[in-house]
Amino acid sequence: MKARFALIALSACLAWSAVPASVLAAPDQAEAPTRLDEVVVSARRAGAPMWTVRRDGEGVMILVGAIEEAPRGFEWRPQALEEAAARADRILFPQRGRASPADVLRLMWRIRTIGWLPEGTTTADYLTPEDQARLEALMAGEKTDQWRRYSLLLLAIDLFKNKAGETDARPVGADDAVRRAARKARVPIRSIGVVRGADLIESLISAPPAMHRECLRAALSAAELGPDALRLRAEAWRGLRVAEVLASPVDQAVD
Numbered sequence: 001m002k003a004r005f006a007l008i009a010l011s012a013c014l015a016w017s018a019v020p021a022s023v024l025a026a027p028d029q030a031e032a033p034t035r036l037d038e039v040v041v042s043a044r045r046a047g048a049p050m051w052t053v054r055r056d057g058e059g060v061m062i063l064v065g066a067i068e069e070a071p072r073g074f075e076w077r078p079q080a081l082e083e084a085a086a087r088a089d090r091i092l093f094p095q096r097g098r099a100s101p102a103d104v105l106r107l108m109w110r111i112r113t114i115g116w117l118p119e120g121t122t123t124a125d126y127l128t129p130e131d132q133a134r135l136e137a138l139m140a141g142e143k144t145d146q147w148r149r150y151s152l153l154l155l156a157i158d159l160f161k162n163k164a165g166e167t168d169a170r171p172v173g174a175d176d177a178v179r180r181a182a183r184k185a186r187v188p189i190r191s192i193g194v195v196r197g198a199d200l201i202e203s204l205i206s207a208p209p210a211m212h213r214e215c216l217r218a219a220l221s222a223a224e225l226g227p228d229a230l231r232l233r234a235e236a237w238r239g240l241r242v243a244e245v246l247a248s249p250v251d252q253a254v255d
Helices: 002-018 079-087 101-109 111-115 129-138 152-162 174-185 197-206 209-225 228-238 242-247 249-254
Strands: 022-026 039-044 050-055 059-065 069-071 090-093 096-098 169-171 189-191 194-196
Touching (some): 152 249, 194 197, 209 249, 228 249
Antiparallel strands (some): 022 090
């Protein structure tokens, strides 16, 4: 049961890495000029943070900042985003993850290496006394203290899912809105690259436990806010307060 839980959680973590954090809609441009005279960036009022980038009259690029999840019942206005997507000549999404059956089998085979701390160590060996005390307070209601042996990455995922409200979250649908509008307008879509599942898994296996310390610290902050963590981030995104979104412990935990 524990192995199954870890597999689901780590698979979710890999999915976070592949989820678009932003959507790029760009009209076709002529051959790139040899001289860059002027770049103008302006913010747009829309249902999602959008910036229009103009380059010396040669072309226009629209950058869209998107979040993936929000609390149940969260609403936003996708019309401006859909209209921008329909007018684009092409749409670029961020890198996507791609895992093969062999990658999944390797993940299952090495799950103990990824999901547990080295033998004879606990979270107290890697966290500051202050962060360990915060973790103790959040995990006080657990039936066992087995969590002390979980890897910092697994603990971060567990805190985010079970303490910060991610379990009850629902997709925002910004990327879906873009894809629907693009299909309707027959606008081509492609990803700017692919992250191989083998590379992601290798990084999880080879990373020293301390590498995930900052991820856990952000998850602690999100868990201390409780379900409000996702709500505050989503409201900041809808209100176009980009700095608040980026400063959110939720954003930092899933980055």
